[in-house]
Amino acid sequence: MNGNPPEPRLAPHVYGHQAAIRQFEEACAFGRLHHAWLISGPAGVGKATLAFHLARRVLGGSDLNSPVGRRISAGTHGDLLTITRKLDPRKGQLRGGITISDVQPVQTFLHHTATEGGWRVVIVDGLETLNRSAANALLKILEEPPPKAILFLTSSAPGGLLPTLRSRCRSLPLSGLKDEEMKAVLPELPDDVLRRAHGSPGRALFLARGRDSVCAKLVAQAMAGGELDHENWMTISQLAREADSFALLCDLLSEALADQARDAAFAGDLPRAAILAERTARLGQIRVQSERFNLDKAEAIREALALARQGRQD
Structure with missing residues (x-):
């Protein structure tokens, strides 16, 4: 389908979620930048897109055409690590969850010196898919965060996460987009599909199929x-x-x-x-x-x- 929104890493704009963005910007302005931020909300509402937007803000790559911005888009920025479900080559689809072997590189990454002299940023997309061992490994990292490091964690089901993990994060809850924001993201989809999507662009694309x-x-x-x-x-x-x-x-x-x-x-x-x-x-x-x-x-x-x-x- 033409007109699909870009993948989160490449998105030039964030539609909606201005309250969450303001909360993060205020923390930056007052020097209270927490080491972990839990971005939660319905599936397909733009959690990963917001995570990359905030990562760009921290790394100085908000301009997608700048050298830093281009490295983030290409996935080659040395101070940005993304953890998500991997593709199962045998089945040709995403694996059911994130395992401890997926999370283990975070520890090494965060304890290395930043390659560009600033912050090191980790995005974990789909926190609810971590198995027990992976969740405990991530919890240990949150308990002993290194300096100049920040994690953006996304979840569609925050209530099912370990309470100790949630308690170590600043919460950025997201709600569905407004009608005009949905129309701006997906201008080619009919109004009835957008209405049934309840403010979720990802759900709208699924319904359109x-x-x-x-x-x-x-x-x-x-x-x-x-x-x-x-x-x-x-x-x-x-x-x-x-x-x-x-x-x-x-x-x-x-x-x-x-x-x-x-x-x-x-x-x-x-x-x-x-x-x-x-x-x-x-x-x-x-x-x-x-x-x-x-x-x-x-x-x-x-x-x-x-x-x-x-x-x-x-």
């Missing part, structure tokens, strides 16, 4: 109390292999359960509203645990759909 109808059909069947047939099982197996599809299915189920809880509350049926609210919270736990511990997503989808069917049968 038409995959949402598959998820919506499963959710509608589950909310009606229907049993899963062979075709449903095949669909679930396919969705489990697609991170975007899994996230969208969880979002649609969560919205449907929350709507039912709200309707029950308005009707005065507070016991049922409480049960549905509890199931909505449980759905969130299923999602966080499956992503944090790299669990079988097909099983997570089945468990999530079972919650929706129970909500109908009560």
Whole structure:
């Protein structure tokens, strides 16, 4: 699709998130630049783009056409290290999570002298995908940060992170983009797609590929109390292999359960509203645990759909 936004490393602008940018700029201005910043928010909302924007600010590469800016764009800046999920060459897709071997280079990188005489910056994109060993290794780094070093950590599920890890970070929570900001990022997409994306450019691009109808059909069947047939099982197996599809299915189920809880509350049926609210919270736990511990997503989808069917049968 033409008109897709550039990848985060190459993005010349950040649309929205001005409150987070101001918070960081104020810390810079007053000399209170914390060593770790947790950038959290919905999937596809621009967390990695903001992380690179702030990294450019620290390294003096905000001008993409400057020598420093070009090195950051090319991935050759000696004082910037990026950690994210790697591609599995056998499967041709991203691995399920970030492992300790992915995190180990951070320790060496941060204890080397900066090649350009300033700050050393690390971006860890997708903190919720760290396995337990990787999370503990990163925590040790945050507990003993070297001078003139800063980490930007992104997460779509901050509630599932180690509390000790979260407590060592300054929080930069992001929300969805406004309608005009979405239109500026993706001017070629129709308004109905942008509206259903809830302020997430990444979600909008996914919806534009038409995959949402598959998820919506499963959710509608589950909310009606229907049993899963062979075709449903095949669909679930396919969705489990697609991170975007899994996230969208969880979002649609969560919205449907929350709507039912709200309707029950308005009707005065507070016991049922409480049960549905509890199931909505449980759905969130299923999602966080499956992503944090790299669990079988097909099983997570089945468990999530079972919650929706129970909500109908009560």
